Amino acid sequence: MTPSLLESARNLLGGVLDLGRTRFELFSTELREELTRLAAAIIGGLAVLIFAAIGLGFGAVALILSVDESRRLPVTIGVAVFFLAAAGIAAWRLRRLAALKPHPFEATLSELREDLTALKS
Numbered sequence: 731m732t733p734s735l736l737e738s739a740r741n742l743l744g745g746v747l748d749l750g751r752t753r754f755e756l757f758s759t760e761l762r763e764e765l766t767r768l769a770a771a772i773i774g775g776l777a778v779l780i781f782a783a784i785g786l787g788f789g790a791v792a793l794i795l796s797v798d799e800s801r802r803l804p805v806t807i808g809v810a811v812f813f814l815a816a817a818g819i820a821a822w823r824l825r826r827l828a829a830l831k832p833h834p835f836e837a838t839l840s841e842l843r844e845d846l847t848a849l850k851s
Contacts, residue, residue, distance in 0.1 A: 756838050757838045
C-alpha cells in the first residue's frame with residue numbers, strides 16, 4: 731500500500747468512527763430524555779390515580795350511605811356502572827394518547843437515514 735492510500739484509508743475510518751460516535755451520543759441523549767419522560771409520566775400518573783381513586787371511593791361510599799336503605803342497591807349499581815364507564819373512557823383515551831406520541835429515537839433514526847443516503851450517493 732502506498733502511504734497516500736494508507737492515509738486515505740485511515741482518514742475514511744476516522745470519519746466513520748467519528749460519525750458513529752456522534753450518532754451514538756445522539757442516541758444516548760434521546761434515550762435519557764425518553765427514560766426521564768417515561769418516569770415522570772408514570773410517577774405523575776400514579777399519584778393522580780391514587781388520589782382520584784381515594785376521593786372517588788369516599789364520595790361513592792358517602793353517596794351510598796346518604797340514600798334511603800330501600801334505594802341503596804340501585805345507587806350502588808349506578809356507582810359501579812359509573813366507575814366501569816369511567817375506566818373504559820380512561821383506557822380509550824390513554825390508547826389514543828399513546829398512539830399520538832412520536833416514536834422514540836426518531837432524531838437518531840432520521841440522522842442514520844441521511845447518512846445512509848449520503849453514502850449511497
